[in-house]
Amino acid sequence: MDTVISVRNLNKTYDSGFQALKQLDLDIHKGEIFALLGPNGAGKTTLISIICGIVRPTAGTVLAGGFDIQQHYRAARGKIGLVPQELTTDAFETVWATVTFSRGLFGKPRNPAHIERILKDLSLWDKRNDKIMALSGGMKRRVMIAKALSHEPEILFLDEPTAGVDVELRRDMWQLVEQLRERGVTIILTTHYIQEAEELADRIGVINHGKLVLVDEKNALMQKLGKRELHVQLVTPLTRIPEALSALPLTLSEDGLEITFTFDARDEQSGIAPLLRQLEDNGIEFRDLRTRESSLEDIFVHLVHESRHDETTPGRESA
Amino acid sequence: MNFHAIRAIYLFEMARTWRTLLQSIASPVISTSLYFVVFGSAIGSRMVEIDGISYGAFIIPGLIMLMLLNESISNASFGIYMPRFSGTIYEVLSAPVSYVEIVTGYVGAAASKSIILGLLILATARLFVDFHIAHPVWMVTFLVLTAVTFSLFGFIIGVWADGFEKLQIIPMMIVTPLTFLGGTFYSVNMLPPVWQTITLFNPVVYLISGFRWSFYGVADVNVGISLGMTVLFMVLCVGGIHWIFKTGYRLKN
Numbered sequence: 001m002d003t004v005i006s007v008r009n010l011n012k013t014y015d016s017g018f019q020a021l022k023q024l025d026l027d028i029h030k031g032e033i034f035a036l037l038g039p040n041g042a043g044k045t046t047l048i049s050i051i052c053g054i055v056r057p058t059a060g061t062v063l064a065g066g067f068d069i070q071q072h073y074r075a076a077r078g079k080i081g082l083v084p085q086e087l088t089t090d091a092f093e094t095v096w097a098t099v100t101f102s103r104g105l106f107g108k109p110r111n112p113a114h115i116e117r118i119l120k121d122l123s124l125w126d127k128r129n130d131k132i133m134a135l136s137g138g139m140k141r142r143v144m145i146a147k148a149l150s151h152e153p154e155i156l157f158l159d160e161p162t163a164g165v166d167v168e169l170r171r172d173m174w175q176l177v178e179q180l181r182e183r184g185v186t187i188i189l190t191t192h193y194i195q196e197a198e199e200l201a202d203r204i205g206v207i208n209h210g211k212l213v214l215v216d217e218k219n220a221l222m223q224k225l226g227k228r229e230l231h232v233q234l235v236t237p238l239t240r241i242p243e244a245l246s247a248l249p250l251t252l253s254e255d256g257l258e259i260t261f262t263f264d265a266r267d268e269q270s271g272i273a274p275l276l277r278q279l280e281d282n283g284i285e286f287r288d289l290r291t292r293e294s295s296l297e298d299i300f301v302h303l304v305h306e307s308r309h310d311e312t313t314p315g316r317e318s319a
Numbered sequence: 320m321n322f323h324a325i326r327a328i329y330l331f332e333m334a335r336t337w338r339t340l341l342q343s344i345a346s347p348v349i350s351t352s353l354y355f356v357v358f359g360s361a362i363g364s365r366m367v368e369i370d371g372i373s374y375g376a377f378i379i380p381g382l383i384m385l386m387l388l389n390e391s392i393s394n395a396s397f398g399i400y401m402p403r404f405s406g407t408i409y410e411v412l413s414a415p416v417s418y419v420e421i422v423t424g425y426v427g428a429a430a431s432k433s434i435i436l437g438l439l440i441l442a443t444a445r446l447f448v449d450f451h452i453a454h455p456v457w458m459v460t461f462l463v464l465t466a467v468t469f470s471l472f473g474f475i476i477g478v479w480a481d482g483f484e485k486l487q488i489i490p491m492m493i494v495t496p497l498t499f500l501g502g503t504f505y506s507v508n509m510l511p512p513v514w515q516t517i518t519l520f521n522p523v524v525y526l527i528s529g530f531r532w533s534f535y536g537v538a539d540v541n542v543g544i545s546l547g548m549t550v551l552f553m554v555l556c557v558g559g560i561h562w563i564f565k566t567g568y569r570l571k572n
Contacts, residue, residue, distance in 0.1 A: 014572055052413040055572045074321070074415040082413050088406030092338060097331070104327025105414045147410065 002030035004186045010060035020046040022210040035201035036190045043210040044190040052082045081153030085160040091133040099146045106151035118146050138169045158189040230261040233288040324416045328424025336432050351440045355447040370537040375448035380531040381503030395429035395473030418564035429470035458533035471556035497523040507539035
C-alpha cells in the first residue's frame, strides 16, 4: 500500500521543557481513514501541527506526499488541509470571502464553482454572504472545514472534528468523511470517541505521553476495546455469585450489592436477557440496571499501567 | 512565488480597509485637517515665514509624515496581530507560502493604505493652503519608502505584541513624540545649538527633512543623508522580520 505520510523518529520538546513527542514513527496509507486516539495532552495536536507546519519539530523527519515538510514545504503543505480543534475563524468577513481567501493562500487560482460546491456540500450555501461572527458554533465548524477543503487537498486532518457539535452535524461530518474517502482523500482524524473511530476509521493509532502505544486495523482493535458492561444493582446483598451463575462472566462488588456482567458489544446476542432470567430463577431481586461501554479512559489506564516503568511525565494539554 | 497567496492576503487586508472606511480613511483625514485649520490658517497667518515658506505650507510635509508613520505602524501591526489574537494565523502558517510572500501581502496592504491616506491628506491640505511640490518624483519616493519601512516596523510590533496595549504603546510613547520633536512644526535650525545636535539622534528628523525638501527644496539635513537613513531603517526592519521567521519568534513553537 502506498504511504502518503511517513513520520520518522519525531521528537518535540517545547521551550517549557515539556516533551510532547518521543521518537514517534507512523505511516499513513494513501486513501485510508486513520483515527488517532489519545487523552488530552497525549501529543495528538502536536503531531498534527508539526505535519502541517505550525509547530517546528525538535528532531525527526516527516514526508507528506513524498515531500519533506521542511525542505519542500510548498509541495508538502499544498497537499494538506487542516481543520484545527479550536474554533478559530475571522469575525467580520463573509463565509464566501474567507473560503476564497483560503484557496488563494494555498496557491490555487480562483474557482468559484469549486467553492460553491463545497459550500453546498456543507449546507453553507445559504449563509455565504453572512458574516462569520453571526454564525452558530456548528456553522463555524463547517466554515473551517470548507476552508480546509477549498484548495482540494489530498490529505485532510480533522482535529477533534466532533467535539462539542450536535448530533446532526456529527452525522453530516461522518457522511462528508465518507464522501471524501470515495474521492481518494486520505483522512487523519483525532477523537475522544471510540464510537467515532469505530464508525469511520480503517486503522486506529493510540497515542499517549507522546508515544504511539499501538497502531492496528480497526477490526483487530475493536476486538480488544469493544467490551460492554452491565451493572445490576441488587436489592439484598450477596455474599458470593450463586453456583448456577458461575459459568457467566460475572463479578460481585465488595459490598455484594452490584453484579457486573461483561459482554462483547458486537455480538448479536448480548446475553443480557438470559442473564436476567437466570437472576430471577435464582431469586435474586434487582432494582436498577445500567450498561456502560468500556471507555477510552479505561483503555488508557490499562495501557499506561502496562508501560508505567518508562513513563514519568504526566499528560498536559499541548499547544 | 505563490502569487495567489500574496494576492489573497493583500485583498483580504484591503477589504478590511474598505469595510472600516470611516475609521481607517476619514478619521486621519479629519484630524489632519484640524491641524491645518488651527496651525495653518488660524495661527499660521500670524507666524513669520520659515526658509521663505509660509507656515501653513511649511507644516504640510511634517503633518503628512506624522500621519504616515502612525497609520503605517497601526495598519501593519493590527493586520498581523489580529490573526495571532484570533488564532486564524494557523492557516497562514500551514499554507505553502514563504515568509517573503506573507510579509509582502500584509506589509503591501498596510503601506498601500497609508499611501492612499497620505495623498488624500495632501489633497485636503490644498483646500487650506497654497503650496507647490518642487520634486514630485522624490516626494512620491519618500512617501512610498516611508510607508513601506514603517509598515515593516509595524509588522514587527504586531508579532511582538502580546496584548492590545502593547500594540498602542510604541506608536504612542515613541513615534508620536519623535515626530513632534522631529521638526513637524518647526525647522531644526530654529533650536538652540545643543538641541540641534541632540535632535539629530531622532531618526524622524531625517524623514521629515527629506520629505520637506521634496516639496520646497529646503532641508534641515542633507537629502542624501535623509534617504540613506530611511533605507537604513528599512534594512533593519527587514533584518528583524527575517530573524522573526527564522526563529519562529512568537509565531511558531
